[in-house]
Amino acid sequence: MHEPEAPESVNPASFRDPGGFVYRGGDGLLYRQINAVAADEYRRLMDSGLYAELTATGLLVEHDEVSLDLRHSESAAVVIRPRPLTFVSYPYEWSFSQLKEAALLTLRIQERALHFGMCLKDASAYNIGFEGTRPVFIDTLSFESYVEGAPWVAYKQFCQHFLAPLALCAYRDARMNSLLQVHLDGIPVELAASLLPKRTWLRFGLLMHVHALAAMQRRDARRQALGMDRSARTKSTGTVSKNALRGMIDSLQRAVAGLSYRKRDTEWSSYYANNSYTDAGVESKTRLTAEFLGRIRPRVVWDLGANTGRYSRIAAGLGAYTVALDRDWRCVEMTLEIARQEDTGNVLPLCMDLTNPSPAIGWAHQERVSLRERGPADAILALALIHHIAIGNNVPLRQIAGYFAQLGRNLIIEFVPKNDVQTRRLLESRKDIFAEYTRERFEAAFAAHFRIVASGPIAGSERVLYLMENLTL
Amino acid sequence: MAGGVMALLWPSTAHAYLDGGTAALLFQALAAALFGALFAVKMFWARIVSFFRSWTGRKANESSRDA
Numbered sequence: 093m094h095e096p097e098a099p100e101s102v103n104p105a106s107f108r109d110p111g112g113f114v115y116r117g118g119d120g121l122l123y124r125q126i127n128a129v130a131a132d133e134y135r136r137l138m139d140s141g142l143y144a145e146l147t148a149t150g151l152l153v154e155h156d157e158v159s160l161d162l163r164h165s166e167s168a169a170v171v172i173r174p175r176p177l178t179f180v181s182y183p184y185e186w187s188f189s190q191l192k193e194a195a196l197l198t199l200r201i202q203e204r205a206l207h208f209g210m211c212l213k214d215a216s217a218y219n220i221g222f223e224g225t226r227p228v229f230i231d232t233l234s235f236e237s238y239v240e241g242a243p244w245v246a247y248k249q250f251c252q253h254f255l256a257p258l259a260l261c262a263y264r265d266a267r268m269n270s271l272l273q274v275h276l277d278g279i280p281v282e283l284a285a286s287l288l289p290k291r292t293w294l295r296f297g298l299l300m301h302v303h304a305l306a307a308m309q310r311r312d313a314r315r316q317a318l319g320m321d322r323s324a325r326t327k328s329t330g331t332v333s334k335n336a337l338r339g340m341i342d343s344l345q346r347a348v349a350g351l352s353y354r355k356r357d358t359e360w361s362s363y364y365a366n367n368s369y370t371d372a373g374v375e376s377k378t379r380l381t382a383e384f385l386g387r388i389r390p391r392v393v394w395d396l397g398a399n400t401g402r403y404s405r406i407a408a409g410l411g412a413y414t415v416a417l418d419r420d421w422r423c424v425e426m427t428l429e430i431a432r433q434e435d436t437g438n439v440l441p442l443c444m445d446l447t448n449p450s451p452a453i454g455w456a457h458q459e460r461v462s463l464r465e466r467g468p469a470d471a472i473l474a475l476a477l478i479h480h481i482a483i484g485n486n487v488p489l490r491q492i493a494g495y496f497a498q499l500g501r502n503l504i505i506e507f508v509p510k511n512d513v514q515t516r517r518l519l520e521s522r523k524d525i526f527a528e529y530t531r532e533r534f535e536a537a538f539a540a541h542f543r544i545v546a547s548g549p550i551a552g553s554e555r556v557l558y559l560m561e562n563l564t565l
Numbered sequence: 566m567a568g569g570v571m572a573l574l575w576p577s578t579a580h581a582y583l584d585g586g587t588a589a590l591l592f593q594a595l596a597a598a599l600f601g602a603l604f605a606v607k608m609f610w611a612r613i614v615s616f617f618r619s620w621t622g623r624k625a626n627e628s629s630r631d632a
Contacts, residue, residue: 246583308592
């Protein structure tokens with residue numbers, strides 16, 4: 093059946109740079125229009141050898157130059173079609189390691205750019221995307237000619253998007269990362285400076301690029317508020333030589349590289365504890381999951397409550413690009429580590445609380461899209477999850493079914509009955525008000541949106557694994 | 566304000582749409598000497614290390630010839 097061509101739509105997040113923007117063409121593909129004002133810089137990126145090197149080393153996203161007929165508006169000088177990401181993710185969804193790697197990637201690109209006479213004109217964390225376990229720079233328009241003597245205009249942005257949140261995660265708590273969802277242009281260095289412990293003054297990188305910078309900004313803000321004249325100061329400042337800039341980049345690189353989450357926060361063994369499953373149970377669950385996935389043959393899978401990614405890897409092994417979501421950042425870190433060790437490149441682990449998933453934020457609520465808007469997935473895995481949401485979070489089964497029906501075309505879901513050891517653990521310290529939480533009610537709730545295609549028992553327990561087809565999508 | 570400063574001293578970078586922040590730009594200019602010196606030391610040290618390595622390499626070759 094022929095689908096009518098969709099109208100072109102400019103990406104609602106792509107409006108700040110007059111040099112160009114990203115849009116979806118009538119063919120549904122992603123394009124980037126480069127306007128006349130930015131054409132020279134683009135040519136320089138391509139002709140200087142910088143593009144060739146960055147794409148050869150896998151640091152920058154590749155693109156094809158396409159016909160100007162595909163332009164969105166008259167101001168276009170060049171139209172390119174970049175290779176799109178399979179799933180868009182945002183810095184507030186990344187674990188510590190992912191943000192750290194994105195930071196180091198940005199600095200490496202800046203260093204290479206300087207080598208070719210160019211410079212990054214912005215250093216936002218949104219310039220980076222993850223394709224599976226690999227970070228890649230996706231903003232081809234971020235490059236401009238380096239002007240000898242000019243300070244780095246993106247320096248402050250780098251400190252706010254990368255250094256400040258990483259320092260807060262390393263020195264306080266990894267959950268500080270979620271501040272990035274509220275501060276769309278990064279955590280203000282003054283805020284980070286006020287939250288970091290005093291011992292960070294002893295680290296040169298943090299002393300300079302967080303504390304000293306924060307002091308400078310506070311002073312400047314005070315002078316501005318008092319109406320003091322700042323122009324005299326600016327005229328007397330010197331220039332920033334290329335070596336000074338390279339020294340600064342090197343210093344930032346050391347500062348980021350030296351940050352790590354505290355080892356005592358990682359008690360991995362507790363996450364591997366599948367102690368409520370017998371070996372036969374794990375075997376039957378694995379077999380059933382693989383069998384159900386084999387029947388769907390999904391291209392993209394979302395594993396909800398993925399824990400350490402055991403079942404995400406099964407989906408990935410069957411060829412699906414798997415987004416492994418878990419609200420515990422330690423699970424996300426571990427999923428990432430294992431996926432890399434086993435060389436499973438098509439798993440993207442992300443931090444996500446399903447009872448409070450990423451909302452749509454930014455200008456006009458449209459710059460960063462919600463989780464749901466990034467779907468639907470071909471298949472959703474909801475294993476060892478439902479009891480956490482229904483009982484642990486008091487969400488009625490009907491509403492869980494309704495939300496899952498918005499997320500994926502197929503559903504592989506494990507029903508964990510009330511007499512199961514894990515569910516009983518959730519009810520240990522509270523009153524059992526969950527009379528509705530039964531297998532029959534579960535099937536009825538999901539039947540409102542799904543058709544149960546198949547089911548199978550998990551050996552050694554009363555759990556049941558279901559394969560369901562979404563009737564509403 | 567930041568745009569004004571930038572355009573005054575470094576006209577070509579006026580294309581940058583980002584506000585670099587007056588304080589952050591000033592900070593870089595003030596700290597430039599320090600970072601320049603640190604980088605020079607780093608490059609100098611790297612040269613010393615590589616020189617030292619090639620020198621000990623030569624010595625090792627000579628002593629193994631004598632043996």
